[in-house]
């Protein structure tokens with residue numbers, strides 16, 4: 001943090017959460033030569049580019065690229081970074097409290113805290129499953145899986161060995177599908193390197209609905225994903241219409257066709273749901289100004305309805321004029337709008353409504369294999385899809401200091417030109 005910045009001042013812009021919304025709001029504000037001090041608070045030391053979280057497991061991308069330090073990203077941008085866990089937000093008195101006991105005032109506030117895992121009251125799910133939402137999650141899961149492979153090599157009992165080599169992923173939304181495909185390529189590779197038989201690895205993908213990926217994707221993407229999951233190095237068993245009822249250490253119970261079934265798996269990953277961040281739920285928002293998940297509505301300019309000096313975006317809020325899916329693609333663009341609108345308020349100019357430009361859909365389906373659907377028209381899969389996904393994400397990654405690219409679109413014009421003119 002720069003010594004000259006007073007991060008406790010009441011005349012500052014305070015950004016809560018340095019994910020896609022918060023970090024990009026900060027970077028854009030800084031590029032707009034904002035006259036007020038800007039402070040970003042996050043409980044982590046590094047920004048995680050979540051669409052590339054699988055790469056932290058697979059090492060397909062360098063760790064420093066997927067997971068850069070806030071200090072490096074922000075120091076030369078005139079943004080003060082505070083490491084701390086936010087405990088309370090008092091919108092009436094314009095104060096934010098951290099677990100360290102420190103509090104921070106503000107003139108403008110950006111609430112960008114994302115969301116948390118949701119367990120639908122399934123008994124044991126919180127305690128006995130891994131989540132896959134943060135870099136820490138990815139590293140812990142990787143360590144646990146590697147230890148299990150080692151243990152499997154030494155296991156004398158074949159049932160115990162099967163359990164150690166079985167990974168269950170609950171929820172076949174985009175992250176469940178991406179993780180299954182990645183693990184079904186990675187685990188056999190890791191196991192073989194240890195001297196194990198890759199054929200023994202099993203991945204089970206459990207979905208409550210009738211098909212994988214739900215309604216958010218086109219049938220063509222779903223078909224491509226199903227085909228790709230069938231072609232991984234390890235077998236992926238996809239159990240649809242299967243609802244997990246209970247999780248215990250090393251096993252789970254699910255209902256299928258009203259019958260109870262048991263699955264033994266030493267690794268169970270929960271990607272099935274999300275829940276509104278508790279701090280966001282605690283905001284003093286009238287019932288009519290929040291949705292049924294207690295996410296606050298914002299105006300089209302991304303301001304809270306009763307607190308026009310407070311902006312909210314990304315997974316933790318809903319633009320009531322133009323609701324969007326909870327994706328990085330949306331959060332990234334909303335961060336930019338928030339920055340422009342705060343600057344407009346300072347300059348007493350007119351605010352702009354948020355407009356989100358969804359140019360395409362990118363999904364990882366295995367190691368070095370992805371699908372890219374562009375403008376709903378062109379679909380490219382396999383290794384070519386991987387190259388498009390990778391190039392797109394790398395072009396969006398914030399890099400330290402001067403060579404920061406802020407004009408980038410989620411799918412760059414050059415990519416669109418090349419692909420659409422083939």
Ligand SMILES: Cc1cc2nc3c(=O)[nH]c(=O)nc-3n(C[C@H](O)[C@H](O)[C@H](O)COP(=O)(O)OP(=O)(O)OC[C@H]3O[C@@H](n4cnc5c(N)ncnc54)[C@H](O)[C@@H]3O)c2cc1C
Nearest residue numbers: 017019020021043050051086114314315326327328329331
């Ligand atoms: C595995 C995975 C893969 C994904 N893949 C894609 C994809 O391919 N394409 C896509 O568009 N979207 C993808 N998403 C969704 C996307 O990452 C989210 O929609 C996006 O990150 C939301 O941005 P956000 O700014 O709202 O929240 P986040 O990016 O989650 O940021 C919230 C920030 O708040 C901080 N924070 C939270 N609580 C506190 C606290 N109490 N104190 C201090 N700091 C706090 C967190 O540390 C975090 O940095 C993926 C998500 C996951 C988990």
